[in-house]
Amino acid sequence: MSLRIKFNLVLAAVLLLAAAGAGWYVHRFLEETAIEEVRHNSQVMMHTAMAIRDYTTESVKPHLDPMLAERFLPQTVPAYAATETLRRLQARFPGYEYKEAVLNPTNPRDKANEWEEKVVQGFREGRTPLQQEVSGVVGEGVHRAMYVARPITIKQQQCLACHSTPDIAPPSMLQVYGDKNGFGWKLNETVGIQVVKVPMFYPLEKARQTFYTVMGALLASFLLLFAVLNLSLSSLVIEPMARLNRKLEDLATKDFLTDLVNRRRFFERLESEMAETRIRKGHLSVVIFDIDFFKRINDTFGHDSGDVVLKKTALRVRELLRSSDCAARFGGEEFILLLKETPVEAAMAIAEAVRARIAGTPFDAVGHVSASFGVATWNHEEDSHALIKRADTALYQAKASGRNCVVRAQDAA
Numbered sequence: 078m079s080l081r082i083k084f085n086l087v088l089a090a091v092l093l094l095a096a097a098g099a100g101w102y103v104h105r106f107l108e109e110t111a112i113e114e115v116r117h118n119s120q121v122m123m124h125t126a127m128a129i130r131d132y133t134t135e136s137v138k139p140h141l142d143p144m145l146a147e148r149f150l151p152q153t154v155p156a157y158a159a160t161e162t163l164r165r166l167q168a169r170f171p172g173y174e175y176k177e178a179v180l181n182p183t184n185p186r187d188k189a190n191e192w193e194e195k196v197v198q199g200f201r202e203g204r205t206p207l208q209q210e211v212s213g214v215v216g217e218g219v220h221r222a223m224y225v226a227r228p229i230t231i232k233q234q235q236c237l238a239c240h241s242t243p244d245i246a247p248p249s250m251l252q253v254y255g256d257k258n259g260f261g262w263k264l265n266e267t268v269g270i271q272v273v274k275v276p277m278f279y280p281l282e283k284a285r286q287t288f289y290t291v292m293g294a295l296l297a298s299f300l301l302l303f304a305v306l307n308l309s310l311s312s313l314v315i316e317p318m319a320r321l322n323r324k325l326e327d328l329a330t331k332d333f334l335t336d337l338v339n340r341r342r343f344f345e346r347l348e349s350e351m352a353e354t355r356i357r358k359g360h361l362s363v364v365i366f367d368i369d370f371f372k373r374i375n376d377t378f379g380h381d382s383g384d385v386v387l388k389k390t391a392l393r394v395r396e397l398l399r400s401s402d403c404a405a406r407f408g409g410e411e412f413i414l415l416l417k418e419t420p421v422e423a424a425m426a427i428a429e430a431v432r433a434r435i436a437g438t439p440f441d442a443v444g445h446v447s448a449s450f451g452v453a454t455w456n457h458e459e460d461s462h463a464l465i466k467r468a469d470t471a472l473y474q475a476k477a478s479g480r481n482c483v484v485r486a487q488d489a490a
């Protein structure tokens with residue numbers, strides 16, 4: 078697995094983990110904040126209702142009580158005042174609700190529904206302590222709301238003036254509401270609840286949208302980080318390492334004077350080509366050649382001129398070879414060619430062409446140079462050393478028979 082893939086896998090795992098952790102935390106935080114906001118609003122609403130009730134009891138009722146003998150004014154009833162005031166608020170903020178839900182109300186509008194009755198019974202039967210308020214969630218989807226309920230317990234004797242029996246109730250009230258409902262209340266009895274409902278859908282929806290925005294921004298930052306780290310990895314690590322690797326590879330496999338491959342790499346290529354040729358049942362030949370009287374060139378023109386001859390020889394060889402062939406400096410002034418898919422006649426022809434190319438054109442400063450060649454074709458049985466040995470023996474014969482010629486190797490014994 079490449080360094081880049083490993084790095085990206087680790088980075089992706091870390092970023093995914095970070096995104097999951099941050100996502101979980103942000104989601105929880107935003108949802109809790111939204112619920113806290115709803116809870117706060119429900120408290121504000123409940124305390125507003127209490128404030129209206131207190132204000133009505135203390136500052137409105139005493140002024141209007143004298144008129145009670147002539148006409149019943151529901152505005153003197155704290156529950157009515159709170160309900161009516163907050164109903165106006167509801168017109169402006171839909172979903173916000175306030176109700177004084179009573180089991181046996183004077184005004185039928187205040188009759189507790191099934192759910193509210195259960196909450197009232199919870200207080201009446203002591204399952205919920207009277208000092209406590211209860212809260213929870215009701216409804217689904219857009220109608221989901223948080224409710225807060227407080228018990229309405231008769232604490233003041235004066236309440237019973239209107240709610241104990243019709244006999245002592247103000248006649249003007251009986252004229253409006255009749256004598257059937259809202260009686261029989263007792264001191265310290267819990268007769269109903271104050272219920273506030275605050276919509277949850279919009280704060281939660283806002284939290285959800287904020288969550289997506291934050292996660293989108295986080296994802297964009299992570300992608301940017303991913304890209305920047307990858308670019309940095311390429312320019313600071315991978316490319317310098319690749320350059321270094323190429324240099325090391327060159328050092329290990331190339332001959333620096335001629336730029337041909339070295340003996341070690343040649344053997345590697347030969348072994349792998351032999352394996353392929355065996356599978357294809359094809360032909361493979363090698364040509365070894367050695368520059369004639371090279372010592373004399375060195376001695377006559379100097380070592381540097383000898384080097385130039387080696388370099389130029391390599392260039393002339395390259396010009397004649399196919400890209401699938403391989404030319405190597407085998408050592409000193411000796412070269413070797415690997416010819417793929419080449420039977421012996423073709424190999425002889427290529428060797429002859431190389432010989433003619435070297436001998437045909439004089440080299441700068443040193444003049445005419447020739448080389449002697451040995452050609453061997455692989456018989457699919459011998460190993461690489463045996464094959465090269467046969468080619469080398471043919472080269473020796475070429476030297477012995479006057480140089481500047483090509484000799485075909487004996488078939489393997």
Ligand SMILES: Nc1nc2c(ncn2[C@@H]2O[C@H](COP(=O)(O)OP(=O)(O)OP(=O)(O)O)[C@@H](O)[C@H]2O)c(=O)[nH]1
Pocket residue numbers: 334367368369370371372373375379380381382383384387408409410476
């Ligand atoms: N300039 C130069 N000379 C080298 C290099 N490597 C080997 N030689 C020289 O090549 C010469 C080879 O000489 P010999 O082995 O006697 O062969 P030769 O003179 O070519 O004679 P024959 O092969 O019999 O034709 C030696 O003088 C080596 O020092 C090299 O990299 N550069």
